[in-house]
Amino acid sequence: MNQILMGKGARTIVEVCAGVKPGEQVLIVTEPRQLKIAEAVGAAVDAAGGELAMAVITPRAADSQEPPKVVAAAMKESDVFISAVYTSITHTKAVKNAVANGSRGVMLTQFDEQMLVDSGVKADFPAAAPICHAVAEILENAREIILTTPHGTNLTMSATGRKSNAMTCMVNPGQFAPVPTVEANVSPLEGTANGTIVANASIPYLGIGVLDEPVTAIVKDGMITSIEGGKEARILSDDLASKNDPNVYNIAEIGVGLNPECKFIGSMLEDEGVFGSVHIGIGSSLTLGGNVVAACHYDLIMTDVTLVVDGQTVIKDGDVLVGKPLTETV
Numbered sequence: 001m002n003q004i005l006m007g008k009g010a011r012t013i014v015e016v017c018a019g020v021k022p023g024e025q026v027l028i029v030t031e032p033r034q035l036k037i038a039e040a041v042g043a044a045v046d047a048a049g050g051e052l053a054m055a056v057i058t059p060r061a062a063d064s065q066e067p068p069k070v071v072a073a074a075m076k077e078s079d080v081f082i083s084a085v086y087t088s089i090t091h092t093k094a095v096k097n098a099v100a101n102g103s104r105g106v107m108l109t110q111f112d113e114q115m116l117v118d119s120g121v122k123a124d125f126p127a128a129a130p131i132c133h134a135v136a137e138i139l140e141n142a143r144e145i146i147l148t149t150p151h152g153t154n155l156t157m158s159a160t161g162r163k164s165n166a167m168t169c170m171v172n173p174g175q176f177a178p179v180p181t182v183e184a185n186v187s188p189l190e191g192t193a194n195g196t197i198v199a200n201a202s203i204p205y206l207g208i209g210v211l212d213e214p215v216t217a218i219v220k221d222g223m224i225t226s227i228e229g230g231k232e233a234r235i236l237s238d239d240l241a242s243k244n245d246p247n248v249y250n251i252a253e254i255g256v257g258l259n260p261e262c263k264f265i266g267s268m269l270e271d272e273g274v275f276g277s278v279h280i281g282i283g284s285s286l287t288l289g290g291n292v293v294a295a296c297h298y299d300l301i302m303t304d305v306t307l308v309v310d311g312q313t314v315i316k317d318g319d320v321l322v323g324k325p326l327t328e329t330v
Helices: 002-017 032-047 069-077 093-100 125-139 231-242
Strands: 025-030 051-056 080-084 104-107 145-148 154-157 164-167 175-178 183-186 194-199 215-220 223-229 251-257 278-283 297-302 306-309 312-316
Touching (some): 032 080, 051 069, 125 251, 215 231, 223 231
Parallel strands (some): 025 051, 080 104, 104 175
Antiparallel strands (some): 251 278, 278 297
16 A cells, blocks of 8 residues: 555656656666665656666665766766665765766655655645745855854855755756755855854764754864764764764755755655755765765754845744745844
8 A cells, every 4th residue: 555655756756856758768776775765766757658777786885975887877878867775875976977967866865665655745846946946046156154043053154156056856957956855055165164053953864863962063164173962963973083084074065944844754855854944064065066075975954043144034043034025024
């Protein structure tokens, strides 16, 4: 029965998000533990008339590790590639090269069967897109971004000269999008972020998920210099140290979640999309418009945020003001 219910979400991913057309070359990249997700999506590709190929890869040793070269080459030659893996390949050269060659990418990292039935996939993506584009436009080329929360976050950064990304979950040629996280993001200029990050909601990596207690990171000149908190902070700190790569501490992204159907469940692409939340990405920034390649990319997610960009209040105490009548933003 669940396989039947999964079909609706799979069709949304294929028809609405990827926009698969008859005759298009569609590659699904997956790993053994995600085969049921890949099979449901593959059935939807076939129903849409796409020409399907599936690559089952050895699970990557860590997030952001490149897929096998033969798979990267196939991604580059596809019309559409869909990544249904547990260990992320999103922030890789393979994805960057595929979209640069005109492919359309949809990332389904850490999906489980229930997410195809009841998750942010249920959102009206066309209806959510205008606010996503509006927030992305504000973030683009921003001289000063100020992020604060009552939990202790107080972070400033600059994105001068940087293009933003409106990830609406619907892709055109040369674009990729994680699903179902509707989000607007930008990669700040390296070395410009300073202050304190307090993740109070989720760190959906390393088995951490929804947080039991806050994780605090001190940032100086674009790099995390210390991580404080309890058990979950130690898990993050120990993992980053084990990478033996200073770039894992880079402030790579600020992203705004804009999917009204997403909930905090401990899954990466669901948690990051929670409406009005903000995440700070650390590590690799290459696929987001930055210049840093790192051994990983993790997101630290917070709620109750106030976000001010070049003097404009975009979010006030968790309330997204963009798209509301002016009388509601006072």
